[in-house]
Amino acid sequence: MSSKEIINKIFKDAGIEINGSNEWDIKINNDKIYNDILKKGKIAFGEGYINKLWDCNRIDILVSKILKHDIESHLSKKDILKISANIGMKNILNMQSINRAKRDVPFHYDIGNDLYENMLDKRLTYTCAYWDGAENLDQAQEKKMDLICRKLDLKPGERLLDIGCGWASFINYAAENYGVICDGLTLSQEQMKLGKKIANEKGLDVNIILQDYREYKVDDKYDKVVSIGMIEHVGPENYDEFFKCVCELIKDDGLFLLHTISSPISVNKTDPWINKYIFPNGVIPSISQLSLALEGKMNIEDIHNFGPDYDKTLLSWCENFEKNWHKISDKYSDNFYRMWRYYLLSCAGAFRNRDLNLIQISLTKNGRALPKKARSS
Structure with missing residues (x-):
């Protein structure tokens, strides 16, 4: 079979028609895409969209259908060999050293606050929202933050550390609504500047520190520690050290909440397209990888999975991005628009297919007694 015939068969068996009329069907603009996919796999598929080799109205549905489809059962051994060398390859390297992390984080988070201000909620929360009872993104993000505050059983005057605080949306919320004293760690200059500005304008007891968690030391330990959407940048080789650092920063009777995307299988490398264009050297952890790193250090009191909420969150971000594109289009290229749209919608499809989950642990x-509160709904 030719490359075109192989790809057409894969799509057809997944319920996707080339140049079809369904909103998830692919419109091929250049047949070059067929050979590219067989040569370079997933990265060529994403790059093909950026470079206008193909189009699709509902990339989220398209990706969900592709992920749900058992490709190998519909191909001959010869055809499988043509694509197996390019798709799903893993390697084992420590790609999340301190120096590399300091380079990688600005790649994504320092590209411009204006982009995120036109995509996210009013508090600039760049992690999965909690949609239980929420009618819009702003409400869903505040429900997520309040859920975390209740799980941590925050009390006025307690000291809280947020590892990977972003624009300080959570610690600003916690300080404002629960009266806690907050410190936040980030490696992004842009996030630190804007987060401090927001906290100062509200007169909140919030301190944002530009430092890697591995270099941060304190004499007075924290009552509570949280890390929201940050361990995806840590990497499997560093999970053990990450939890050791948390144990050094938290009181013996303290509580720690970890909010993270999770994979149903253990991997050591991320999707190649995401790695190149969105999150360099990020890796999605599995529960088993995290559990192994926690042995001898911490007890798991509760695991809460609300992965489908990330599908809805990503669609809301994409809707805002598309709606507000005219406000920022003079600063970004058309290729950037297509890249960002593909990122948001392909990730939504992955969560819809349950290839990705969102967990709070x-x-x-x-050695400490069971906390009075660990699970809230």
Whole structure:
């Protein structure tokens, strides 16, 4: 079979028609895409969209259908060999050293606050929202933040550390609504500047520090620690050290909440397209990888999975991005628009197919009594 015939068969068996009329069907603009996919796999598929080799109205549905489809069962051994060398390859390297992390984080988070201000909620929360009872993105993000505050059982005057605080949306919320004293760690200059500005304008007891968690030391330990959407940048080789650092920063009777995307299988490398264009050297952890790193350090008190909420969150971000594109289009290229749209919608499709989950894990240090509160709904 030719490359065109192989790709057409894959799509057809997945319920996708080339140049069809369904909103998830692919419109091929250049047949070059067929050979590119067989040569370079997933990265060529994403790059093909950026470079206008193909188009699709509902990339989220398209990706969900592709992920749900068992490709190998519909191909001959010869055809499988043509694509197996290019798709799904993994390697084992420590790509998340301190120096590399300091380079990688600005790649994504320092591209411009204006982009995120026109895509996210009013508090600039760049992690999965909690849609239970929420009618819009702003409400869903505040429900997520309040859920975390209740799981941490925050009390006025307690000291809280946020590892990977972003624009300080959570610690600003916690300080404002629960009266806690907050510190946040980030590696992004842009996030630190804007987060400080927001906290100062509201007169909140919030301090944002530009430092890697591995270099941060304190004498007075924290009552509560949280990390929201940051461990995806840590990497499997560093999970053990990450949890050791948390244990050093938190009181013996403290609570730690970890909010992260999770994979149903253990991997050591991310999707190649995401790695190149969106999150360099990021890796999605599995529960088993996290559990292994936690051994001898912390107890898991609760695991809460609300992965489908990320599908809805990503669609809301994409809707805002498309709606507000005219406000920022003079600063970004058309290729950037297509790249960002593909990123948001392809990730939505992955969550819809349950290839990705979103979990919150409530944890305590070994030896402490069961907390009064670890799960809230």
